[in-house]
Amino acid sequence: MADLAHGAGVAGGSISYLEAAVLGVVQGLTEFLPISSTAHLRVVPALLHWPDLGVAFSAVIQLGSLVAVLAYFFQDLVRIAGGTIKALKNKDFSGPEVRLAGAIIIGTIPVVVLGLILKPFMEQLRSLYVIGGAAIFMGLFLLYAEKKAKHIKSIEQMGAKDGLIVGIGQAMALVPGCSRSGSTLTFAMLLGLNRADAARFSFLLGIPAIFASGMLELKEMLDAGLSGESMGALAVGLFTSLIVSYLSIAWLIKFLQNSNTYVFVGYRLLFGAITIFLAASKLIE
Numbered sequence: 430m431a432d433l434a435h436g437a438g439v440a441g442g443s444i445s446y447l448e449a450a451v452l453g454v455v456q457g458l459t460e461f462l463p464i465s466s467t468a469h470l471r472v473v474p475a476l477l478h479w480p481d482l483g484v485a486f487s488a489v490i491q492l493g494s495l496v497a498v499l500a501y502f503f504q505d506l507v508r509i510a511g512g513t514i515k516a517l518k519n520k521d522f523s524g525p526e527v528r529l530a531g532a533i534i535i536g537t538i539p540v541v542v543l544g545l546i547l548k549p550f551m552e553q554l555r556s557l558y559v560i561g562g563a564a565i566f567m568g569l570f571l572l573y574a575e576k577k578a579k580h581i582k583s584i585e586q587m588g589a590k591d592g593l594i595v596g597i598g599q600a601m602a603l604v605p606g607c608s609r610s611g612s613t614l615t616f617a618m619l620l621g622l623n624r625a626d627a628a629r630f631s632f633l634l635g636i637p638a639i640f641a642s643g644m645l646e647l648k649e650m651l652d653a654g655l656s657g658e659s660m661g662a663l664a665v666g667l668f669t670s671l672i673v674s675y676l677s678i679a680w681l682i683k684f685l686q687n688s689n690t691y692v693f694v695g696y697r698l699l700f701g702a703i704t705i706f707l708a709a710s711k712l713i714e
Contacts, residue, residue, distance in 0.1 A: 445662065446665050449663065450669050452473070453668065453669025455469050456470060456666070456669075456674070457497070457673025457675075457677055458677055460609075460670070461498075461610050461628075461674060462677060464608055464700065465563075465564060465606050465697075466494075467605040467606070468564060468608070470486075470487045471555050471557070471560060476707075481555070483552060484555070485649065486646075486666075489647045490667060493667040493670030493671035493674060495639045495643060497670075497674035499636065501632075501678045501679065505629075505633070509526045509633075512525070512526020525586075528587065529585070531589045531592065532587045532588060532630075532634075533592060536593060537634070537638060539597050539599065540596065544600075544638075555605055557707070557714075560606035560704055561700075561703075563604050563605065564607075564698075567606070567615070568696075569694075570615055571690055572691070572694045574615040575689055575690050575694065581621050582621040582622045582626070584626040584630050594620060595616045595634060596634065598612040598613045598616035599612060606701070609635055609638070610632070610635070611693070611697070613630070613631035614627050614628055617631060624689070629682065
């Protein structure tokens, strides 16, 4: 039986229960904060001289974050589903719930299309230089949005066109370092949403994409064969990511009700610059 010092094979390498727990915390902290979970799941193991477990592990461990967002927004999801069913029965599509559902569905299309196109190249995009550059670029883009955004719209005013635009932002986050929550938050704020509702829509929009990518990679993992030890390590990562993700969502929503995003801008610029420096200095690979 594997202990904390001996890894279980998962995806592209081996992982111990301790490593899985740490990476679960990293995933939970960075999935919903606008700082890129994929980038941190690549850089943190490199700093600690742990193996890079690849795209598959990053996608599967996001399922813990998915459960967290489903739990946190359960009442919202029930209301959206109920309103959509009612709208379909009455053939009245003017209500905010059905419009929000439409925005989420249409907003998911860009990431599905681009994801299928880029899937063969995802490992190459995990270059530390790509991650560092993307973190800096999107940090500056978030800064631009923070300065230009009016913050006058609520999530109930979202429509199909808004969903598509924010969905394009979500598709950009297929490049590690861009941050799915960061790019969608940025685009939503540029559309005029207040910060807290921009974050809420970002989280709701991410549900289909996280579910699809996570389940696809999990199926491929299971088809390739996972030992009991590997399943145990993966379960630890999923559980820790679930708990920390839920706390991160609650904190960020409350934070954005009264604060701006400049702290995340600063962090992204610093993270990107340090990542590029460490990669160029051959201190991490």
